[in-house]
Amino acid sequence: MYRKIGKRYEYDGEFEQYLLRIGVRKGHIQRMKEKKLQYDRDKYFWKKECDEKNRLVPLQRVIGVSRGTVGDSVFENVRTMQEWERDHYRFEKCFDYLDRMSLNELIKSYEKLNYPVKMVYYKDDDKYFLTTDGNHRTLTAMILGAEYIKADVTVMIGDKEKKEKYLAECDFYNKYSIFRIFASKRGKCKIIFKDGDKCYEVNGFKGVKNNENCYDIIGRLSDEIERDKSIIALYLKIPMKIRRILRYFLGNTRILQYLEKRNPTQRHCGIIRLCEF
Numbered sequence: 001m002y003r004k005i006g007k008r009y010e011y012d013g014e015f016e017q018y019l020l021r022i023g024v025r026k027g028h029i030q031r032m033k034e035k036k037l038q039y040d041r042d043k044y045f046w047k048k049e050c051d052e053k054n055r056l057v058p059l060q061r062v063i064g065v066s067r068g069t070v071g072d073s074v075f076e077n078v079r080t081m082q083e084w085e086r087d088h089y090r091f092e093k094c095f096d097y098l099d100r101m102s103l104n105e106l107i108k109s110y111e112k113l114n115y116p117v118k119m120v121y122y123k124d125d126d127k128y129f130l131t132t133d134g135n136h137r138t139l140t141a142m143i144l145g146a147e148y149i150k151a152d153v154t155v156m157i158g159d160k161e162k163k164e165k166y167l168a169e170c171d172f173y174n175k176y177s178i179f180r181i182f183a184s185k186r187g188k189c190k191i192i193f194k195d196g197d198k199c200y201e202v203n204g205f206k207g208v209k210n211n212e213n214c215y216d217i218i219g220r221l222s223d224e225i226e227r228d229k230s231i232i233a234l235y236l237k238i239p240m241k242i243r244r245i246l247r248y249f250l251g252n253t254r255i256l257q258y259l260e261k262r263n264p265t266q267r268h269c270g271i272i273r274l275c276e277f
Contacts, residue, residue, distance in 0.1 A: 001095065002088040007263070009088040010080035019143065023103040028145045033075040035142075037068040040129045041122050041158075041166060049123065049155040056111055056148040057119055057128050065130040065138050070179070071194060078143045080197070090136035103144065110141040113150040124158040165214040165275040172218045172274070176225055181272045183207065189272055191221075192264050200261035202228075204254045214277045228254055235259075 003012040011018070019029055064070065067086050068077050078091060097106050117134025121127075130138050134151070141149050172178070179192040179199050190203040205224055208217055232255060235243065247256065 001092045004083075007083050008080060009083060011078075015075070015079040022098055024143070024145055029075065029143075032143050033073050035074050037064040037070050037072060037074065037077060038129075039070050039170070040064060040066070040120070040131070041125070041127075041163075047157050047159065049157050052121075052153045052155060054116060055151055055153045057121075057151045057153065059138070059142050059146055059149055061126060062119070062128045062130065062138065062142065062149075065135045066132060067135040068139070072197075074139060074142050076197070078139050086135060086139075091140060094136055094140040107141070107144055107146040110137070110146045110149045113137070116150045116152045119151045120154045120156050122156055122158065124163075128153070162275065165277075168214060168218060169274040172222065176222075181221075181274070183270050183272055191225075195261060198261075199264050200257075201264045202254050202257045204257075208272065208277065212277060214274050217274050217277060228258060231255055232258055 001012060002009045016029055020026060065077075069081070069085055077086070081088065097109070101109070115133070117130055117138055118132045119128045119130050119134075122129070128151075130151075131154075134149075138149060176191075177194040179194045182190050182192070184190045184203055184207075187207040188203065189205045189207045190201050191205060192199050192201050205221060212220070235246070235255065238246070
């Protein structure tokens with residue numbers, strides 16, 4: 001069902017046509033192409049109010065899943081994935097149920113799961129996020145058009161100051177097409193930028209200092225990125241022959257990394273969430 005291309009897996013064929021063949025409505029497919037996955041909000045929705053078992057969660061209000069590719073649609077999250085993001089064989093297992101039951105039966109089965117998925121409910125926003133168990137089941141239920149999924153839910157209430165930091169981080173990520181920020185060696189950090197349906201990494205940004213808050217870090221990184229963009233704009237105005245010569249002097253600078261758009265590596269020390277500071 002899926003084929004491997006480099007380090008990516010993608011549906012082997014026209015995914016939309018497959019969904020239409022099994023009975024998913026065209027209008028729903030279009031909505032799943034438009035629905036973009038978001039980050040979790042547990043960095044500011046931090047106070048647990050209660051736990052609720054076996055709750056029927058409306059999938060329309062699910063904003064994301066823990067192994068989802070943030071910024072990509074539900075459709076793309078099922079159609080294609082990097083090998084470290086999601087497991088293609090788990091999607092295949094989910095779709096294999098259509099060999100034994102109808103689409104409507106499969107859709108309804110998500111309301112009767114023997115092992116409910118795990119979610120948090122952000123009460124302030126009336127939104128859900130899948131935290132651990134159930135990434136592939138939840139995404140499959142969404143793409144097939146299920147209305148509800150059975151979940152064990154932790155209800156969370158929000159903190160205004162942390163929410164403002166989270167939204168500032170989201171604005172920063174959107175402005176510069178950032179996918180993730182990771183700690184790297186020697187007190188530095190690296191940024192994974194999005195470029196269409198691919199990502200590339202740029203290493204060598206200054207790491208977080210002890211006295212910096214979320215807004216300080218965003219301001220400083222924004223300045224660094226803007227300076228890099230200005231240098232690149234000047235570089236691209238130089239004749240090609242001179243550029244080839246200059247490349248020998250760029251070494252492993254950030255500028256060369258932007259230009260070469262190297263694939264992300266997994267050599268890092270952990271995700272940096274700016275809204276934590």
